[in-house]
Amino acid sequence: MATYFDLMAPFYDRTGRRARKAVQKVTNAVSFDPADVVVDLGGGGGSVAHLLKNLTAHIVVIDPSRKMVAHCRKRGVLGIVGSAEDIQLSDESIDKVLLVDSFHHIQDQVRAVHEVRRILKPGGQVVLVEYNPNMWRGASLSFMEWLLGMGSTFHTPRALGTIFAAGGFKTRIEPSQHSQYLLVATK
Numbered sequence: 001m002a003t004y005f006d007l008m009a010p011f012y013d014r015t016g017r018r019a020r021k022a023v024q025k026v027t028n029a030v031s032f033d034p035a036d037v038v039v040d041l042g043g044g045g046g047s048v049a050h051l052l053k054n055l056t057a058h059i060v061v062i063d064p065s066r067k068m069v070a071h072c073r074k075r076g077v078l079g080i081v082g083s084a085e086d087i088q089l090s091d092e093s094i095d096k097v098l099l100v101d102s103f104h105h106i107q108d109q110v111r112a113v114h115e116v117r118r119i120l121k122p123g124g125q126v127v128l129v130e131y132n133p134n135m136w137r138g139a140s141l142s143f144m145e146w147l148l149g150m151g152s153t154f155h156t157p158r159a160l161g162t163i164f165a166a167g168g169f170k171t172r173i174e175p176s177q178h179s180q181y182l183l184v185a186t187k
């Protein structure tokens with residue numbers, strides 16, 4: 001999977017339009033404290049993290065694609081090569097974790113939920129932006145990624161809520177707009 005995103009890195013979200021829309025959804029749903037330590041998990045080239053830098057001084061992207069992480073660094077965003085299934089951070093060290101358009105790419109999602117819970121402080125939040133495979137755009141994206149053999153697993157809002165609830169989180173789902181929905185899970 002890193003190979004696909006390594007190839008995509010120079011072209012991914014060139015205009016930043018997609019990231020701006022995602023950031024608007026995220027900031028409408030949760031408030032950031034300037035002292036928050038935030039991990040953008042599967043944060044790619046840092047287009048989302050870059051836009052959040054003025055809200056929180058401590059934001060780091062973790063992503064398995066070396067080329068995507070190189071783009072973070074070009075943008076002045078701290079980026080670390082790593083995966084959601086094995087996060088190289090201490091227990092209870094993080095205030096917020098973002099997963100924007102990345103959770104469906106994670107191969108071992110249950111392991112990732114466990115890792116996210118481990119690194120979050122008590123009361124910490126994970127914010128996910130995902131596509132609903134039961135709506136038109138989510139269904140076509142899911143089909144396209146299946147054709148490309150990307151191994152993606154998309155969930156409806158209710159199913160994603162169930163996965164995080166089973167992982168020990170309290171969950172809140174924001175209404176879907178154009179297939180995209182937001183889930184906030186609190187430790």
Ligand SMILES: C[S@@+](CC[C@H](N)C(=O)[O-])C[C@H]1O[C@@H](n2cnc3c(N)ncnc32)[C@H](O)[C@@H]1O
Pocket residue numbers: 001002005013019022041042043044045046047048062063064065068082083084085099100101102105106107
């Ligand atoms: C569609 S991109 C989204 C990037 C970024 N969140 C954004 O919105 O601009 C999905 C990202 O998930 C990353 N990814 C894939 N598998 C992952 C994993 N196991 N753990 C963390 N990130 C992963 C990819 O490398 C890619 O950068």
